[in-house]
Amino acid sequence: MIRSRIVIIGAGFAGYRTAHTLSRLARGKAGITLLNPTDHFLHLPLLPHVATGVLEPRRVTVSLPGTLPDVRLVLGEADGVDLEQHKVTYTDPEGTRGELSYDRLVLSVGSANKLLPVPGVAEHTHGFRGLPEALYLRDHITRQVELAAAAPDAETCRARCTFVVAGAGHTGVGLAAHGRLFTDALVRKGALWNGIRPRWLLLDTADRVLPGLDERLSATADRVLRGRGVDVRTGTSVKEATPEGVLLDDGEFIGTRTLAWCVGVRPDPLVAGLGRPLERGRLRVDPWLSVPGHPEVFACGDAAAVPDQHHPGRYTPMTARHAWRQGATAAHNVAATLGHGTRRRYRHRDLGSTVDLGGAKAAANPLGIPLSGPLAGAVTRGHHLAAMPGNRVRVAADWLLDALLPRQAVQFGLVRSATAPLDTASPGLARFPAAAPHPTDDRHDPHAQEPSRHRANHREDPHDQQ
Incomplete structure (x- = not known):
């Protein structure tokens, strides 16, 4: 047969x-x-947990051969x-x-x-769609805080401790919310110039964060972000990215060494x-x-x-x-x-949304019921565990350890700037150029990357809502 x-x-x-x-x-x-x-399934909504040291990379991946025994995997x-x-x-x-x-x-x-025709973005920006990008960002954030502590002047220190996130959809909001907690924890372990504190900016051209979701979820997320000190700027976009910072469309220049690109897919x-x-x-x-x-x-x-x-x-x-x-x-x-069953149309029912905001905070509306605070946090993490096809116990254990113990603030430099380019059709793969930069290179080093598998035209797709 x-x-x-x-x-x-x-x-x-x-x-x-x-x-x-x-x-x-x-x-x-x-x-x-x-x-x-790759040989694994990646649970994308938990990438902010990887980028900020809450979860180890293997926790958010599920082995394909291990969970699909009757399926032949071809890498x-x-x-x-x-x-x-x-x-x-x-x-x-x-x-x-x-x-x-x-x-x-x-x-x-x-x-x-998602790519946009903004000068300097491809050269000085990293996306947030795969493990290489999350691992690079975790090292990068840690390194910037450590370099800021040894900066020769306050201006350099302030720029290294300023982190800009473009795009206030699910991904951008999650990264800014978790990132602020992460950098605050890093700074508690080392003094900076004259009491300088880390600064996070979240930018979006829309008139509110999470523009594709219910307004109550948006309001809850906005309140939590601002309460943590995140500078939320709606109706604002990046006009140009440079090695020294970001020029906004209102003419303001933000000195920074970090621009995370989360504008969509x-x-x-x-x-x-x-x-x-x-x-x-x-x-x-x-x-x-x-x-x-x-x-x-x-x-x-x-x-x-x-x-x-x-x-x-x-x-x-x-x-x-x-x-x-x-x-x-x-x-x-x-x-x-193939003769097994009957065809069915694709239909869906809106069961609500969840937005993880780090710590015990979240915004959620399961079955249309608006929740916030620790209850929303419990519902959101329960949703993540239920949605994962594996590693549930390990993820839950890491969350418990993070709540009880301080995070390990170390950076290995294993994922270099040029190996996690913004313009790639496969964010889950690290790209290895022929002339790799030095392990301590940062996002401003020239991208001597190998060409992406595909080059796409710029598109105006909706904000990413994972």
Whole structure:
């Protein structure tokens, strides 16, 4: 008996859920191959915990071979799909080219950092979409505080202790909230010039933080951020980034050595090369997540423009919650084409949102009930644990230890500036240029990075709401 060949590209929220659900539905009657650059699933909402030393990197990752035993893992980056020949080409981690043939294909390639035509951003900024970026940022923040303590003058000290976050969506708010607690803890261990304290700025062009969420959640997050001393500036954007600081669109220059780029995401450029209709860079699919004209091809997650059944004429936003649910729908519909079950439309129900603000603080509205303070914090962390497909005990243990013990403020310099570039289609992979900079290099060192796998046009996608 010849088994159907199913290839899934990408192991983010959508791809992992598709592989996990499909392996159960297929019951060994189909050969499932998962193509992904890394051997793990990354729980993106917990990246701020990694960047600020709350969680170790392995805590927010889940082994693909360990949790998907009936799925064949192929390590590699997809760089082409031939829809007519039913083939996928890829490059493995050692540069060897490969090819996969399929009877059914699921495109769940996800997204990358959103790019904007702002001078200096590509050279002096880092995104926040993968472990390399989180690890680099943790080292960088620690290093800046340590260098500030030994700065020759107050101006240099102040600049090194100023941290700017562009983008007040889920990612930016989480980073600023956790980051402020982290730098305050670092400074308690060492005196700075004349009582200088770390300064965090959170910028966004919208009129409020978390512009895509309920206004009560936005108000709660804004109150917590300002209460911690975060300088929240709405209606403000970056005009230019330089090695010495950031020029804002109102003409103010902020001296800083840190600009974190959290303005949102763009679909993986791989889908643009398919020659199929796009919606602002996302591959158009029907309500059953199949690609029109190619019933054997499905797409889900950030790279798919999925019709929103509750808002006709609109598409579901690029969020982890939608990607996770779409993965389950894609799995059922692929299985239906193999004779297992019936197709189903993608529908969703808004069960509320949670925003982790660090410490015991959070903003949440489960089932529409607005919560704040420690209760919201407990609900939010419980939601994270429930959503993770593994490592729950280890994550909970690290949270408990962080509440009881001081964080270890050390920086290793293992992830260098040029190995975590902003312009890359695979934020989960560190890039190793031929001429790597010195281990102590910071974000201002020249990016001698190898070219990104794809170069995408600048797009105006909604703010990232993981």
